[in-house]
Every structure is written in structure tokens, then in C-alpha cells.
Amino acid sequence: MSDEQGKTKKQKADERKAARAAAEDAAAREDLERIYAHIVSRAPEHDISPTLDRVARLLELLGDPQHTFRAIHLTGTNGKSSTARMAERLVREHGLRSGLFTSPHLSSVTERIQVDGEPLSPVRFVEIWNDVHPYIQVVDAELVEAGQSRLNFFEVLTGLAFAAFADAPVDIAVLEVGMGGTWDTTNTVDADVAVITPISVDHEKWLGSTPAEIAAIKAGIIKPGATAFSAVQRPEVDEVLVERALEVGARLLREDVDLEVVARQVAVGGQMVSLRTPLATYTEIFVPLHGEHQAHNALLALAAAEQALGGRALDGGAVETAFADVAVPGRLELVRSSPTVLVDVAHNPHGAESLVAALDEAFTLRTVVGVVGMMADKDAEGLLTALEPGLSQVVLTRNSSERSADPFAVAEIAREIFGDHRVQVTERLDEALQVATDLLEAADTVGVGHGTGVVVTGSVVTVADTRILLGRG
Numbered sequence: 001m002s003d004e005q006g007k008t009k010k011q012k013a014d015e016r017k018a019a020r021a022a023a024e025d026a027a028a029r030e031d032l033e034r035i036y037a038h039i040v041s042r043a044p045e046h047d048i049s050p051t052l053d054r055v056a057r058l059l060e061l062l063g064d065p066q067h068t069f070r071a072i073h074l075t076g077t078n079g080k081s082s083t084a085r086m087a088e089r090l091v092r093e094h095g096l097r098s099g100l101f102t103s104p105h106l107s108s109v110t111e112r113i114q115v116d117g118e119p120l121s122p123v124r125f126v127e128i129w130n131d132v133h134p135y136i137q138v139v140d141a142e143l144v145e146a147g148q149s150r151l152n153f154f155e156v157l158t159g160l161a162f163a164a165f166a167d168a169p170v171d172i173a174v175l176e177v178g179m180g181g182t183w184d185t186t187n188t189v190d191a192d193v194a195v196i197t198p199i200s201v202d203h204e205k206w207l208g209s210t211p212a213e214i215a216a217i218k219a220g221i222i223k224p225g226a227t228a229f230s231a232v233q234r235p236e237v238d239e240v241l242v243e244r245a246l247e248v249g250a251r252l253l254r255e256d257v258d259l260e261v262v263a264r265q266v267a268v269g270g271q272m273v274s275l276r277t278p279l280a281t282y283t284e285i286f287v288p289l290h291g292e293h294q295a296h297n298a299l300l301a302l303a304a305a306e307q308a309l310g311g312r313a314l315d316g317g318a319v320e321t322a323f324a325d326v327a328v329p330g331r332l333e334l335v336r337s338s339p340t341v342l343v344d345v346a347h348n349p350h351g352a353e354s355l356v357a358a359l360d361e362a363f364t365l366r367t368v369v370g371v372v373g374m375m376a377d378k379d380a381e382g383l384l385t386a387l388e389p390g391l392s393q394v395v396l397t398r399n400s401s402e403r404s405a406d407p408f409a410v411a412e413i414a415r416e417i418f419g420d421h422r423v424q425v426t427e428r429l430d431e432a433l434q435v436a437t438d439l440l441e442a443a444d445t446v447g448v449g450h451g452t453g454v455v456v457t458g459s460v461v462t463v464a465d466t467r468i469l470l471g472r473g
Contacts, residue, residue: 028122035129036109043152050183054143055155059188061135062159065166069099071189072174072304075181075218076197076231078351079297082289082328083197086301087308088174092117093322094309099165099173101186103154106330106464113161115168128164135159154178158185172308180207182220193307194221194228194250195300199237200350201379212236219244226250227311229259229303231296253278255296259303264295266362271295277303280313287323290332291358298323330463332358335472339440340365340453341433343463347378352386355457359390367392367443367452369436373399373407373429373462380405380413383458388417391455393439395424397432399462429465 059066072087074080081102088100100114110119120128136159140150151159158178165173175191177184199215207214215237222228222244230241232255245252253259262274262281270288273295274281287298306314330345332355342363346355359368370391374380387394394414396407411425424439426432433454440452456466 025122028126031126032108032110032122035126039109039153039156042156043149049149049152049155052183052185052188054139054148054151055158055185056188057142058135058139058151058155058159059162061138062132062163063166065162066189068166069170070172070308071191072172072193072195072308073177073186073189073191073221074175074195074197075177075184075221076195077200077214077348078354079197079231079293079300080176082294082331083195083297083301083304084174084176085328086287086298086323086326087195087304088114088117089322089326090301090305090314090319091172091174091308093318093325094305094314096171096309097168099161099168099170101158101161101165101173102176103157103178104460106460106467109157112157113164115164115170120164124164125160128160128167131167132159132163155185158188162188177218177221180214180220181218183217184221187221190223191221192223192226193304194223194226195304196221196228196230196233196241197297197300198231198350199233200348210236212240215240216244222248222250222252224248224250227307228252229300229307230254231300232256253303255299259299261295261299264292271362273298275299275302277306277313279306279311282314282316282319285320285323288326289328290362291354292361293354293358294331330460330467332362335467335470339437341456341466341470342453343456343466345460345463346387346457347374347383347459349379349382349386352383352457355455356387356390359455363453365451365453367440369439369452369454370394371397371429371432371436371454371456371462371466372410372458373397373432373456373465374405374410374458375401375403375461376405377403378405378459380410381417384410384414384417387457391418391422392443393422393424393436394418395426395432395436395439397425397429397462398427399429399459400465401459401461404459404461429462430469433466433469 074084084102088098092098103112105111110125113120175186177186207217211234219241259277262276264271264273273285274283332344335341335343344355346352368391396410398404398407407425411423414423424435436454
């Protein structure tokens with residue numbers, strides 16, 4: 001009897017079902033690529049319109065899905081995605097259905113919109129698009145008739161995310177702003193919990209040139225009657241946040257005043273932390289992320305989750321389980337072990353400083369070569385100055401974005417900071433990784449490959465490109 005003849009009806013039915021599912025998934029992936037190409041053809045997410053009217057019109061036509069769930073809303077300069085992922089995991093561990101909207105993505109646009117900790121499947125993303133696209137077309141037509149551009153990349157994605165969350169439906173959505181706060185498309189929600197991670201200078205073209213100016217825009221996510229949690233900030237930023245809270249009758253709780261990281265120590269694969277919130281102190285919590293900054297992100301996430309989950313202290317066991325399960329790709333992530341290759345999305349001086357400190361604390365690397373590919377609109381001098389103490393040499397390169405900086409132009413700045421002998425340049429990222437590896441081998445006098453590593457940084461796009469090159473995308 002052949003294998004085919006020996007199969008039961010159920011086995012054959014299961015095989016046919018699996019084959020249909022595989023075909024549907026393949027078709028959906030093709031549709032997803034087509035849809036993403038269409039969305040990308042619109043004005044990019046950094047090409048913003050400082051108004052909520054456009055996206056509000058789309059949401060109105062969709063039945064205002066942003067009012068169907070409660071929200072934790074996050075802004076700041078660095079740490080938003082890590083904090084958002086930790087807050088979402090805490091919400092989910094307590095039995096509520098969660099939504100997560102973050103940006104940018106590493107490998108697929110579906111990563112940006114998650115329900116219950118999972119990115120939308122290609123099939124589901126296409127379904128949501130098919131539901132929302134007719135309304136996008138209506139708003140596009142209205143905008144063009146009024147002499148304006150069509151809805152941009154981020155406005156469209158926000159509409160898709162809110163529609164997906166309403167349709168699920170989710171109980172609590174954790175939302176990271178795309179840029180700023182007041183006029184960011186996500187600010188169409190009325191979140192009763194706001195989180196402000198450390199604010200520094202970034203995106204000056206759109207947000208302002210001083211921390212206080214930037215804070216004034218980011219503070220716009222603090223809504224009347226809400227509770228806001230702020231990381232340690234510069235005094236001028238604190239003043240802006242306090243003024244906003246008073247203006248709208250919100251409660252502002254600040255790190256090192258109302259909440260604090262009580263203790264932390266390096267552990268295998270991350271760190272052990274003790275965190276004090278306004279409601280409780282949680283001791284000996286394992287966080288599988290490296291760097292002091294991640295302990296502070298965990299603190300904000302925990303305080304926000306407490307508030308969103310009813311303004312009560314949380315069960316310690318649930319908190320331990322949730323934090324231990326947190327994953328934040330691209331944040332000092334080990335993507336290869338021989339040689340050691342780490343990737344980190346640091347793209348501004350503050351992020352680079354945190355990266356260098358975490359490298360020194362968590363990894364025993366005596367020789368580190370940096371591969372840096374950054375965007376043309378970023379502070380190259382500030383980023384490289386912050387990276388310099390942690391790198392033996394730097395290899396400058398280009399990433400796949402059209403906005404990628406010319407590595408040879410960046411090299412002129414780098415030589416002033418590192419010196420000529422510590423700077424290499426190559427156009428292609430794969431070549432840059434090879435150059436970095438060769439430099440490590442030349443510096444490895446012991447010949448065992450121990451204590452040396454490559455760190456790829458400078459941009460989310462550079463990290464995404466590297467993860468794909470190394471089979472992690």
C-alpha cells in the first residue's frame with residue numbers, strides 16, 4: 001500500500017487545508033507588497049502636516065474607531081518603542097486584549113500594528129486595507145479639491161491601526177507618536193495615560209531647536225484629566241510639562257520624585273531591577289534588555305500600566321512574567337556570535353550615549369568596531385562624538401534609504417573626531433560589515449575571536465538592512 005493510500009480522510013483534509021492556507025498567505029504577501037508600495041508612494045512619514053484635521057476626517061468616515069478603546073500614549077525623543085513594548089506586555093499579562101502601534105518598522109510594515117502581541121498577518125493587513133481604502137480615497141479627493149496633498153504615509157497607517165484595534169476589538173492600545181505630540185496623528189485619541197520619555201533635540205526642522213520648544217509640542221499628548229508620567233528631564237523641559245499639566249488639569253508624576261529605579265544590577269541576558277511606583281515597590285524583576293536606560297524605560301512602562309489597569313498595584317508574579325518575556329528587536333540586539341555583531345537603532349547623540357554606556361556595562365569587549373550609516377538630516381557631529389569613546393574604529397557606510405547620508409561627507413566630520421587612522425569608508429553595507437570584521441581580525445592578537453565585536457548603528461534603516469543581511473529580518 002502506498003503512503004497516499006494509507007492516509008486517512010482526516011489527514012488528507014488537513015493537507016488540503018494547509019495547502020489552501022499557504023496559497024492564501026502567499027497571495028496576501030503579494031497584495032501586502034503592492035499595498036505597501038502604494039502607501040510609500042505617498043508623502044513620507046517625516047513629511048508631516050502640522051494639523052489633525054486631515055486624519056480626523058478619515059477617522060470620522062470610519063466611525064471614529066479611536067474612541068472604542070482606552071489608550072496609553074507615549075512621546076519623547078528616545079526610548080518610546082521599548083517603553084511601549086513593555087507597557088503592552090504588562091497589559092496583556094493581566095488578561096486584557098492589547099493593541100500596539102509603534103514606528104518605524106524593521107522588516108515589515110505589519111510590525112507597526114500588533115494585536116495581542118502579534119503583528120497583523122499579511123492576510124489581516126490586506127483585509128483592513130480593503131475596508132479602509134475606500135474612505136482614504138474619499139479624503140484624498142477632498143484634500144486635492146482643496147488644493148492640498150493626499151493623506152501621507154503616517155496618516156494612512158494611523159487610520160489602519162485604529163481600524164484594526166476597533167475591529168479586534170482591543171481593550172487598551174499602547175500608542176507611540178510618530179513625531180512630536182500636539183499635531184501627531186495619534187493625538188486624535190483621548191488617552192487617560194500619557195508617558196513622556198527623555199526629551200532632547202531631534203527633528204529640529206519640525207519640532208524646534210531647543211528642548212523647551214520641542215517639549216511644548218510633545219506635551220500636547222497630556223489630555224485634560226489624564227495622568228502623565230515623565231522621565232527625568234532637563235529643568236526647562238520640566239517647566240513646560242508642569243505648565244501643560246496645570247493648564248489642562250492633569251496629574252503629572254515625575255521620575256525621581258514620584259517614582260524611581262531603586263536598584264539595578266547587570267545579569268546574564270539583561271538586568272535585575274527594583275522599581276518604585278506611586279503605588280508599590282517591585283523588587284528583583286528581570287528585564288532582558290541591556291543598559292541603564294532600559295531600567296528607566298521599564299519604570300515608566302510599569303507606572304503607566306498600573307494606571308491603565310485601574311490605578312492599582314499589580315501582582316508581582318504577573319509583573320515578573322511580563323517583563324521576562326519582553327523583546328525589543330534592534331536595541332543592542334545580538335544578531336551574530338562569530339564574530340559578535342550587535343545592532344542598535346541609536347540615531348541621535350542621546351541614544352548614542354546610552355548605547356556606549358550599555359556596551360561598556362553589559363559586554364566584555366576590549367575592541368569594538370562601529371559600522372555607522374545615518375540619515376542626512378541627523379546630527380552627524382553629535383552622534384559620532386557620543387560614539388567615539390566606545391569604538392576603536394568606525395566604518396561609515398550608506399543604508400537603503402533615499403535619505404541616507406553620503407558616507408564620504410560624514411567621514412570628513414568623523415576624521416575630526418576619531419582621527420584619520422580610525423575612520424574607514426565604503427558605500428555598501430555588506431562591504432562595511434566585511435571591513436569591520438577584517439579590522440577585528442587584525443586587532444585580535446590572541447586569535448580566538450573573544451573580546452571583540454562589531455556594533456551597527458546610526459539609523460533604524462541601517463539596523464533593518466543589517467538584520468536582513470544576516471538572516472534576522
